[in-house]
Amino acid sequence: MNCADVLVIGGGIAGMSAAAALAGHARVLVLEAEQAVGYHSSGRSATYYHFGIGNRAVRAMTAFSREFFEQPPVDFADQPFCRPTPALFVARPSMVEALAALEAEMQLFTDTIERIDEKGMLAMVPVLKTGGDDIVKGVVDYGGRRLDADRLLQAYARRVKHGKGDTVIGARVAGIDYKAGLWQVTTERGQQFAAPVLINAAGAWADHVAGLAGVRSLGLEPKRRTVIMFDPPKGIDASEWPFVKATVDDFYMIPESGRILASPVDEVDSPPTDAQPEEYDLALAAWKVEEYTTMTVPRIQHRWAGLRSFVSDRVPTAGFAPDADGFFWLAGQGGYGLQTAPAMAAIVSALVTGGSWPEGLAAFGLTPDQVLPDRLVGREVSV
Ligand SMILES: Cc1cc2nc3c(=O)[nH]c(=O)nc-3n(C[C@H](O)[C@H](O)[C@H](O)COP(=O)(O)OP(=O)(O)OC[C@H]3O[C@@H](n4cnc5c(N)ncnc54)[C@H](O)[C@@H]3O)c2cc1C
Numbered sequence: 158m159n160c161a162d163v164l165v166i167g168g169g170i171a172g173m174s175a176a177a178a179l180a181g182h183a184r185v186l187v188l189e190a191e192q193a194v195g196y197h198s199s200g201r202s203a204t205y206y207h208f209g210i211g212n213r214a215v216r217a218m219t220a221f222s223r224e225f226f227e228q229p230p231v232d233f234a235d236q237p238f239c240r241p242t243p244a245l246f247v248a249r250p251s252m253v254e255a256l257a258a259l260e261a262e263m264q265l266f267t268d269t270i271e272r273i274d275e276k277g278m279l280a281m282v283p284v285l286k287t288g289g290d291d292i293v294k295g296v297v298d299y300g301g302r303r304l305d306a307d308r309l310l311q312a313y314a315r316r317v318k319h320g321k322g323d324t325v326i327g328a329r330v331a332g333i334d335y336k337a338g339l340w341q342v343t344t345e346r347g348q349q350f351a352a353p354v355l356i357n358a359a360g361a362w363a364d365h366v367a368g369l370a371g372v373r374s375l376g377l378e379p380k381r382r383t384v385i386m387f388d389p390p391k392g393i394d395a396s397e398w399p400f401v402k403a404t405v406d407d408f409y410m411i412p413e414s415g416r417i418l419a420s421p422v423d424e425v426d427s428p429p430t431d432a433q434p435e436e437y438d439l440a441l442a443a444w445k446v447e448e449y450t451t452m453t454v455p456r457i458q459h460r461w462a463g464l465r466s467f468v469s470d471r472v473p474t475a476g477f478a479p480d481a482d483g484f485f486w487l488a489g490q491g492g493y494g495l496q497t498a499p500a501m502a503a504i505v506s507a508l509v510t511g512g513s514w515p516e517g518l519a520a521f522g523l524t525p526d527q528v529l530p531d532r533l534v535g536r537e538v539s540v
Contacts, residue, residue, distance in 0.1 A: 161186040161322075163509065164342055164352040166330050166366055168194035170306070170494050171487050172358030173313035173324075174502035180320025182510055186350055187317060188342065190329035195310045197431070198360050198494065201463030203384065203411060203418060205400050206302040206496040207244040208263040208270075214472040214528070215493050217521035218500035220266040224517075225499035226302060233316060238309045242411070243399040244301035245273070245281060247449070248294040252404040259404060260296045266521065269300030282398050284390070284450040292449070301400055303411075304495055325350075330359075333370040340370070340483060354509060356485045361429035361464040363488035372481045373534045375474060377489060379464040380424040383438035386416045386459035390452055401449075408445040416458060421445045427464055434462040465492045468533055473497060475504045476529035485509060486530045504528060 161184045165172045168189030176185045191197070206226065208216050226239040248256035263270050273295040275287045285292055314324055325348070332343040333355070340355035359366040361379035368374065389395040395412045402409040403422075410419040421441040443454035468474055468489040478484040487505060490497065500523075503515045514525055526532060 158341070158349045158351050159186065161350065161352040163354045163356060164188060164340060164350055165356040165358055166342070167358035167360055167362075168324055168326070169197060169199035169358065169360050170195065170310060170313075170498045171360070171490055171501065172356065173310055173317065174498040175356055175358060175487055175505040176322055176324075177313040177316035177320070178502040178506040179509060180317045180322040183321060185317060185320070185322035186352070187322065187324040188328040188330055188344065188350065189324060189326050192326050194314055194324060194326070195307070198463045198465065199306065199310060201384070201432075201461055202306060202495055203409070203420065204304045204306045204495060205242070205244075205411060206239060206304050207298055207400065208266055208300065209244055209246050209259060209298065209402055211491070211493050212471060213262070213265070214523055215491075215497060216262065216266045217518060217523040218473070218497035219493065220521050221503070221515070221517045221523075222497055222499040223300075223302075226304060229312075234308075234312050238305050238312075239302035241299070242301050242303040244298040245278065245399040245401045246296045246298070246404055247278065247285065247292040247401060248404040249291060250293055253294050256294055256296060256404040263298060267298065267300045269298055271297050271299065273297050282401055282450075284393070284452050285401070286448075286450060297399070306495055309495070309498070330366065330369065333366070335370070335481070335483075338483070354483045354485060356487050356505070356509075358487040360488070361427075361466045363466070363486070365429060367478075367484075370481065370484060372478050372484050375468050375486065375488060375530060375533050377466050377468055379427050379429050379466040381427040381432050381438075381462050382420060382465055382492070383423050383434045383442055383462045384418055384420045384460065385439060385442040385454070385457045386413060386418050387446070387454045387457055389417055403449060408449050410446065417452075419446050424465070429464065432462040432464050434460045438462070467491045470532070472527055473501055474528055474530050474533065475501055476508055476525070476531070479531045479534060
């Protein structure tokens, strides 16, 4: 039996950032089912940071996280984890009201928002379809950032290793018992681990892991999202284009390694699984490109899908389960698990070590009751 102070199930961005935050205080073991960290959602994202997604709680976490990405602690990384890449939110006539509401929400958290007219939008992205029933209004967030998710994940893994922790890959947790104040975990291969605190950061599988432990589920809903990559039209350099997103959730695109990454912003219910793109969603992605731009997609060069998992109020959840001692939820990061990871890690650190709620999060209006699992499962049951 390998004993630790904290076991973390799941080596995605949630589990690795939490483990890194705790590794200085405690012996932390991360148990990851796959042969590498970041194999599932964390390795399939668009790696973008912006205020045009989520609700107010998510924006507060996003705002808090910016400093970490831009100026990571010197003992953690010697370069920022992001580079400036503006976000352009576009609206057709039917979306103009929604764009105004989005602009007002974003302005609560950043002073980097500006309106832009059709000419300005075309100067940024010459292929946009504008005027008439097409795009007529736009708002730019100059605070948008492209994140270096791989480097971030590796930096968290290094911090775990250099602290008192370790990451065990190929360790799919198959059984969980609670005995004498310890969570005792058995993997499919029969390895055994134990600790008084168990952090459930299993992404789309978090409710399944809770089930193994006899803990009440959060009602997590994994939803599949599809991404395509294609070449820009001949002679067009897209490398300096912003992230372009429709105000209603049906399209985004961003330049990526000389190509264009686009998504129909699909949210298809899925069981927790190794998500793969479906033909319908690939066709939808290509069609949306043609709806919002003058480009066509003659050939999809690369495609993938991943799961974004939400609880009912779409606020990422962190905190001890009200119905099981030492069982800590870290789940429901939805479509913003990368851009909110530093905030979530700070919350984990405070709640697990008994520290005080991060002042920076309070300053952005985020309070514990908004993220604790109690809001979803109630307090009355105890194991
Ligand atoms: C197409 C797409 C685009 C996205 N774009 C962005 C973006 O631009 N910006 C942003 O911030 N977010 C984005 N996201 C969301 C982001 O990727 C997720 O919120 C985040 O990766 C969730 O991290 P996680 O660690 O909770 O989950 P995961 O990365 O899925 O990690 C969970 C881990 O738990 C492991 N696990 C599960 N069960 C067990 C078990 N029994 N034993 C051991 N290990 C187990 C899994 O193998 C997995 O590695 C996007 C997501 C998708 C799919």
